[in-house]
Amino acid sequence: MTSLEVEVDPASFGFSPDRLKRIKPVFDRYVQERRFAGWLATIARGGQLVYCAKGGDRDREKGLEVTDDTIWRVYSMTKPITAVAVMMLYEEGHFDLNDEAGKWIEPLREARVWSRGTPVKFETVPALEPVRVHHLLTHMSGLTYGFGYVHPVDAIYRAKGYDFGYAQGADLAQAVHDWCTSPLLFQPGSRWNYSVSFDVLGRLIEIWSGQPLDVFMKERIFDPLGMPDTEWWCPPEKLDRLAMLYTPVKGECVPAEELARGVTRAPRVLGGGGGLLSTAYDYNRFMTMLLRGGELDGARLLSSRTVELMTENHLPGDADLEALATDSFSETSYAGVGFGLGMSVLTDRRKNKSLVSEGTFAWGGAASTAFWVDPVEDITVSFFTQLLPSSTYPIRRQLQGLVYQALAD
16 A cells, blocks of 8 residues: 655644644535545645645445545546656657647648537638647647537537547547547637647657557556556456545535446546546655656656746746636636646736745646645645536635645745
8 A cells, every 4th residue: 555644744844733734624624514525635845745634535425434545536637647748758759849730630730710600500711820739738729628518619529429528439549530620719829728639649649659548658657656556447456445426416515426437447548638547645756756857766757857848838928828718617716827738837826816836837637636736845735536527616726725824934
């Protein structure tokens, strides 16, 4: 079992032990009020775990408590891992960030952009700028998600069978073809829209590396970093550790049993935009690697210069998501938040009204999991629960305030 035992005095790492005690009651209250079933939070400084707390159940109906080795669906917290995989291949010379994605994805060679109409009858115009690899990494490609329910193109995806999942019978190559033969929402590079871009990158990883996505990630990321429980599905011998998935109904969380069962069998499609299961221990290994500039315990995945590039704001004109995003479905504020290569980046904490340091990079998952890495304070933070969607409660903002108020150095 991979332990999350805190073996140091938090005070020696600049945290007030008394102020850290404020965290647990806040999230235990969520459990008591049945807003979610269970939770786990970690704080590390300099890669050293200084705080870990948990409460409630990984499966409330079975009376199984949250444990250090509980397995969580991290959904879009898969995306930063995919970004690391992409940049590892970038460092090996397989592509340039300015390369046109159409070099490998044929439908993107003559991409069309939505102009007007309905999902059934619409008009398009030619893309003035090609979809480039960096557009995929920054969600500025013009692709979208079928589950967005915001733009008519979302409905086109759904009509092709892509809502919160993949079309029946499609593999990843077919899915990428189906998305990329649909209109783009906007001219590439002009706006930001959360999308299947990272699933397309998953396909590109397979093309560039010549390996299936799961094999590449296991051999090149999970095994070197010592992440034994990060997988694309939960095998039978680990099922007792898997958390149940919940959704809110009239203010209380209820099991989403049918959706939860999906991870108990090997997936038909491995995307890159979501799908991974992980533990707090494993994801802390990944965060610490990023904090240390691409290396952990002798395993170097990336150059520190590459990590620096990934965690800078790549939005044009150094804009924030509030200015460029087509829509906000997140519970966190987009004000003062830019976007790097695979992760958000805080650019203006005054605009964001946050204690978080500028330069902090982060992301979260659909089931209300979240992480951030603060290079200024040398801090990594993670939070795990299983409540879908993540926009239900302002968990990340609450946790941010609770973590930084506990700093006493």
